[in-house]
Amino acid sequence: MEYLYFLYIELLHKYNLPEFIGMTTFPLLPFCVVAVALILVVLFLVLMERKVLAFFTQRKGPNRVGPWGLFQTIADAIKLLCKENITPTGAEKFMFNLAPLLAFVPVMVIWGLIPFSSEFDFMSYSVSALLFMTIASIPILGILLAGYASNNKYSLIGSFRAVAQAISYELPLVFVLVSVVVLASSLNLRQIVLAQISVYPFCGWFIFPAFLGFLIFFICATAELNRCPFDLPEAESELVSGYNTEYSGMKFAFFFLAEYAMMFIMCAFMATLFLGGFLSPFGFYLSEKFINNTFWAQISVYFEQVFWLFLKTFFLIFCMMLVRATLPRLKSNQLMGFAWKVLLPLSFLNLFFICCYKYFIYAK
Numbered sequence: 001m002e003y004l005y006f007l008y009i010e011l012l013h014k015y016n017l018p019e020f021i022g023m024t025t026f027p028l029l030p031f032c033v034v035a036v037a038l039i040l041v042v043l044f045l046v047l048m049e050r051k052v053l054a055f056f057t058q059r060k061g062p063n064r065v066g067p068w069g070l071f072q073t074i075a076d077a078i079k080l081l082c083k084e085n086i087t088p089t090g091a092e093k094f095m096f097n098l099a100p101l102l103a104f105v106p107v108m109v110i111w112g113l114i115p116f117s118s119e120f121d122f123m124s125y126s127v128s129a130l131l132f133m134t135i136a137s138i139p140i141l142g143i144l145l146a147g148y149a150s151n152n153k154y155s156l157i158g159s160f161r162a163v164a165q166a167i168s169y170e171l172p173l174v175f176v177l178v179s180v181v182v183l184a185s186s187l188n189l190r191q192i193v194l195a196q197i198s199v200y201p202f203c204g205w206f207i208f209p210a211f212l213g214f215l216i217f218f219i220c221a222t223a224e225l226n227r228c229p230f231d232l233p234e235a236e237s238e239l240v241s242g243y244n245t246e247y248s249g250m251k252f253a254f255f256f257l258a259e260y261a262m263m264f265i266m267c268a269f270m271a272t273l274f275l276g277g278f279l280s281p282f283g284f285y286l287s288e289k290f291i292n293n294t295f296w297a298q299i300s301v302y303f304e305q306v307f308w309l310f311l312k313t314f315f316l317i318f319c320m321m322l323v324r325a326t327l328p329r330l331k332s333n334q335l336m337g338f339a340w341k342v343l344l345p346l347s348f349l350n351l352f353f354i355c356c357y358k359y360f361i362y363a364k
Contacts, residue, residue, distance in 0.1 A: 034111045034122070042260045043073045049321050056325035080256075083249040088151055091246065095149035100247065100254035102142030107261045110135045114268050115190040117278045117305035127187040129177060132269060136224075139258055140166045143243050146255070150246040158242030161232045161332070165223055168339035169230075173220035175347035176213040179354040180206055180273045193277035201283035207274040209357050213350040214274045216343055218316070221266045223339070225259065228324040232332055263317060271312035278305035 012018075047062065047070065054061030062069030087093055112122035113132045125131055140163060147159020181187055183206050184195035198204025207214045223230035234242035244255045271277060280286070287300035330338070 038261050041264050042257050045260045046073045052321045053325050080253040085249040085251055088246050090151040092149040095145045099142045099146035100251045103139040103258045104254040106135045106138040107258050117302045119302050128189045129187045147243040152246050155243050155245045169220040169223040172216050172343040172347035175351050176217045179213050179351045182354050182358055189272055196276045202281045205276045216347050225263050229327040229330050267316035268313045275312045278309045280308055
């Protein structure tokens with residue numbers, strides 16, 4: 001970010017603006033970029049999921065509001081903004097109102113931990129991978145509070161299911177993360193990406209030595225997001241809507257935003273860990289080949305890196321949507337048993353294999 005900061009200061013000097021303006025406004029720019037990107041990504045993902053599910057189930061998706069139904073999600077957002085926020089009688093008001101914020105605010109924070117390019121990492125720490133997993137676990141507290149404070153048995157059952165599911169699938173997910181840390185010898189997400197650079201294009205990506213870990217991580221991430229076939233906390237055929245049954249208006253929208261934003265972030269996290277993150281699959285950046293001007297080539301490389309990360313992320317999101325369109329919902333005992341009896345032992349096996357692989361690579 002230092003390089004971008006100096007570019008920003010240099011731009012201000014061209015317009016005879018003092019440096020202290022850049023010092024005060026530059027820290028706000030990442031937050032504004034993240035907030036705008038969050039809203040745009042969620043609007044696009046909702047429309048994308050409707051279109052993808054309609055294609056796979058041979059139905060017509062949104063096709064009335066705007067050309068090809070492109071404005072349908074905007075209309076839904078306006079509808080939620082206009083709806084009344086209702087607090088049920090008998091609900092614990094403070095916790096009921098706090099729950100949507102607990103589910104939404106951590107999502108805004110962990111966006112900054114993802115290295116979107118070699119310069120666009122808003123928060124870079126030596127333990128950013130561990131910090132990501134820690135903050136990503138906070139929204140489950142919002143779900144628990146929502147179910148407990150709603151004074152509704154369906155909401156309470158949904159929140160208990162969500163907590164049990166999160167605890168069960170968090171363990172295999174963490175062990176897979178440890179295997180990636182062993183491969184990269186770092187907990188810093190940018191260093192994990194750079195450790196996947198190879199002489200041969202995309203052959204250094206960690207998905208190849210840790211393919212089993214990638215599958216486990218993908219399944220656990222799907223369960224953490226409460227997506228089908230792991231959507232028992234929101235099972236409409238059993239629980240009306242689950243933990244958010246009593247919410248309306250913008251309070252419901254916060255849960256909705258958090259769910260889709262977290263889906264994008266988890267897929268970006270997976271792309272960072274296993275698919276080379278912002279690295280080009282060609283082994284070089286197209287901007288460096290086709291742009292002669294050195295300055296603009298450098299700037300274009302950063303945007304190209306963002307493009308590659310987004311492309312890998314949306315591919316993983318598409319796979320999650322395909323799973324939703326294909327598989328039925330699991331029963332509660334099947335869901336818990338699959339985590340403890342299948343995924344957890346496989347995550348141990350994956351970690352053991354990666355440790356052996358790393359040992360023999362260094363032994364050579």
